[in-house]
Amino acid sequence: MSNTLRLPFTEQAHCLQAQELFETHHLRQYNHFYPEDNRVNLCTEPRVECHTEASTVTSNLHHLLKFGSTLDQQEFDNFVENSLDDIVKACSEQLLFWHISGETNTYNEPVDHILVWSNTDYFWFVLLL
Numbered sequence: 001m002s003n004t005l006r007l008p009f010t011e012q013a014h015c016l017q018a019q020e021l022f023e024t025h026h027l028r029q030y031n032h033f034y035p036e037d038n039r040v041n042l043c044t045e046p047r048v049e050c051h052t053e054a055s056t057v058t059s060n061l062h063h064l065l066k067f068g069s070t071l072d073q074q075e076f077d078n079f080v081e082n083s084l085d086d087i088v089k090a091c092s093e094q095l096l097f098w099h100i101s102g103e104t105n106t107y108n109e110p111v112d113h114i115l116v117w118s119n120t121d122y123f124w125f126v127l128l129l
Contacts, residue, residue, distance in 0.1 A: 030100050034058065039097075042067065054103040054111040061090040065116060 040062040042050040047068025064087050071079060095112065097103075103111040 026100070033100065034097050052105065052111075054098070054105060056097075056101070056103070057114070058090065058094050058097050061087075061094050064090050067116075 038059045039056050040059050042048045042055045042057060042062075045067060064083055066079075094114070098111045105111055
C-alpha cells in the first residue's frame with residue numbers, strides 16, 4: 001500500500017476533467033442528436049431578419065414558432081392552447097443544441113436565449129412590391 005498523499009479534487013479540476021472527457025465524444029454527439037437536416041440557419045430564411053452570428057435553431061423549434069408567419073387571433077389562440085408544452089420541450093432541446101454546438105454571442109458568452117418579435121414593416125414591404 002502506498003503512502004502517497006492525495007490532495008482533494010477541486011471543483012475547478014473536476015469541471016476541467018469533465019470537459020476533457022466530453023470533448024472526445026463532442027462531435028459524435030453533435031452529429032447524432034443534431035444532424036444537418038435537423039438544423040435551420042435563420043440567416044438563410046427569406047422572411048426572417050437575424051441579428052446574430054448564432055443563427056442556427058433546431059428544425060423542431062423552427063417549425064413550432066412559425067418564423068416569418070403571421071397568425072390571426074384564432075390561430076394564435078389555438079397555438080397557445082395546443083403548442084406550449086411542445087415549445088417548452090423544443091426550447092430545452094434548443095438550449096442543449098447551443099451547449100453542444102458551442103454557439104456564442106458577440107461577447108463570446110454561451111447563447112442562452114432567443115428573441116422573437118413581429119416586424120409588420122416586412123409584410124407590407126413585400127405585399128406592395
